[in-house]
Amino acid sequence: MATTVHNPIPDLINDEIYEILVSRELIDVKSVRDYIIRKKFRSLRNRNFNSTDAIDAVRSEYPYLQFDTIRKIVYQTK
Numbered sequence: 528m529a530t531t532v533h534n535p536i537p538d539l540i541n542d543e544i545y546e547i548l549v550s551r552e553l554i555d556v557k558s559v560r561d562y563i564i565r566k567k568f569r570s571l572r573n574r575n576f577n578s579t580d581a582i583d584a585v586r587s588e589y590p591y592l593q594f595d596t597i598r599k600i601v602y603q604t605k
Contacts, residue, residue, distance in 0.1 A: 536559060571585070
């Protein structure tokens with residue numbers, strides 16, 4: 528029985544490719560998490576949340592991350 532891996536980035540790659548990359552350990556889980564955090568933060572800011580409230584909302588989904596860690600993720604320059 529094949530195990531299906533949840534694709535958290537369907538807007539970037541399809542499920543089949545994501546599963547292949549995961550099975551070959553070619554996906555950096557931390558980078559995917561950070562991408563999702565930045566995307567959620569931008570979405571909240573676009574809905575007129577202030578920065579602090581947006582970070583707190585994201586933090587509720589990632590309680591193991593400190594406020595400053597999320598702040599660094601969302602404001603890091605590339």
